Amino acid sequence: MPSVEESLALIKRGAEEIIQEEGLVEKLKRGEPLRIKAGFDPTAPDLHLGHTVLINKLRQFQDLGHQVIFLIGDFTGMIGDPTGKSATRPPLTKEDVARNAQTYKEQVFKILDPQKTEVRFNSEWMDKLSAADMIRLAGQYTVARMLERDDFHKRYHNEQSISIHEFLYPLVQGYDSVALRADVELGGTDQKFNLLMGRMLQKHYDQEPQVIMTMPILEGLDGVQKMSKSLGNYIGVNDLPGEMFGKLLSIPDELMWRYFELLSFRDMAEIEDFKGQVNAGENPQNIKRLLAEEIVARFHGGEAAQNAHKSAGNQVKLGEIPENVPAVHLEESDDQVEFSISYILRRADLVKNGAAAKDVLGRGAVFVDGAQVDASFMVQRGSEHVIQAGKKKIAQVFVK
């Protein structure tokens, strides 16, 4: 195991807050692998680079020889929304949870070492808890302190309703730390309150309290707002290599250093050296390219990273065919020998409906094998074409 100083330097890289650092030092000094917990929502996971800030930190703990616990909070997910107010939060089934867990693993194991990761579900211990146990747990915290939590405080004072079960969820999260005997728990800055709950409950259960560590919320491509799917300023871990590469090259120069710190596994010393180069006149795009290659390689492998620049333009240039175009196989059952381009666009999910097809064709934004076509173009059965509809949609379409 690396020295305490070495470990501490890597652990603190990019971290927002550690409570308490002395506790962490003490735990590290023992020279034993620590149990590092991070909890994840069991609903359909579709991760973007913002989510990976936390996962990267877990990876660093792994590299330092510690035991990482990837906890899926399925217990509350399977309860759903008991108030019945949110139709969009139906209770998950065991099958939903298993499927989502699989999707999670496919994504996070591009960062974490599966051999060194304990994947757990909190239903394992929470399903065994009785109503009486839950009441005892609820006895460990007061209403006033719960209402101090930022979001509860705001909602209470704005007279927005808070259901009582919402007071129980932070206690469940805290109890997970007891059940897992966590030494360290990681979370976003918005999770601080819940992470502290684990410390409190561990003390009550006569365990050494976990150290909590918050990681910052990553800014999106604009460098201003937090990365989020709904804001459209995100890079998904399942984005195609070219798309990922292009988006990373498009970020503001200043944001690059933040991304290096939080998303790259390069040494901070090396990153400082890059900064020096840019200050000495190096073109920032050349450095950004190194970042982009590292990230693309993480999710798509080294070869894809080397070629990603070729297809990076697929979002801006119409009619140019990038590499790594997704394949779509259409099986048409009737005996037509040719199909209208409008029909094929819809079948290949390049447009949502007929009206969208008409629109994109009308704008002259449909290209077949790099050549602009109009609504009269017919696709032959048995053919294959790279078909592009607007700046973002492209597919290699096989028609059987």
Place this chain on the structure above:
Amino acid sequence: MPSVEESLALIKRGAEEIIQEEGLVEKLKRGEPLRIKAGFDPTAPDLHLGHTVLINKLRQFQDLGHQVIFLIGDFTGMIGDPTGKSATRPPLTKEDVARNAQTYKEQVFKILDPQKTEVRFNSEWMDKLSAADMIRLAGQYTVARMLERDDFHKRYHNEQSISIHEFLYPLVQGYDSVALRADVELGGTDQKFNLLMGRMLQKHYDQEPQVIMTMPILEGLDGVQKMSKSLGNYIGVNDLPGEMFGKLLSIPDELMWRYFELLSFRDMAEIEDFKGQVNAGENPQNIKRLLAEEIVARFHGGEAAQNAHKSAGNQVKLGEIPENVPAVHLEESDDQVEFSISYILRRADLVKNGAAAKDVLGRGAVFVDGAQVDASFMVQRGSEHVIQAGKKKIAQVFVK
């Protein structure tokens, strides 16, 4: 079954509030026995007449042909105080609950018909509830509305802590109504909030909501403050006949009518007639005596009621020996042949300590077999004496 009008008149007698009367009328109209629920604390029961106001109402429902459910809330009693703050509220064991239930039954079956009373324990269904069920239950109510409850409101605004589990207890009480399919729930006026919880949860579980009925808090012997053991203004259901009789005769004349309404099973018409007699010049003590005899007969039988007046003075007259004096058997192990009266007073629990013995002897308030004695009096081994220490302490003491 009596008519709806007749039933309603008896049910409404002395009641503080009924929510909602229309619902009650509708339930009564069906002509089926209703399920009448009342919940009781599982801690050591030592009932006074104040508690019997509610039990008398249950008895009236029984007389009207309804099914009374005497619910012992043992589930929460067996959890105790999970905050650990109150050393005086340790969790009850199953044995404690069984013992307390037995004591309850001995007292309440002097009023209720055991054959027509369903005695239930809420652990029966609550022990089967999981933490997930408890969370779902908690989803049915909001923090803001819970904080509207009088005592919570005051404590929150006075910055006195409220543990989160205290928010769960009213939900448990409400769920009891669901489990029991209660038609009516009775409680003191201080229970209104919790009783309403049952209505709310029954609706959620697609049951017809129970009608709730609050009974007033009975004033104590002073006619001003509520009857309570700690205020010393109470009549215990286990008080000796003479004591009970004497206390009832001592109440203010005005309070008598309140006691008649809430504690007597005489017709209201008859009671109105008594009022007329008093207004026409009858001595109120003669009417009060009828009340006293009815109450003493309820707890000690008709004969005791007839003789109670003989011993009713045992609290006021020193040196007069009442009937029904409790017996105390002292077994002295050493070989003394006589014991100081001071020592015997302490041993027989007639005084708390040596100082109190000295005090009561000094005041000339110690009587042995009706004769005043001083500190020099010796009690012989093998003797038996009625020993009185002050106006309230008397026992028949056997010294072996």
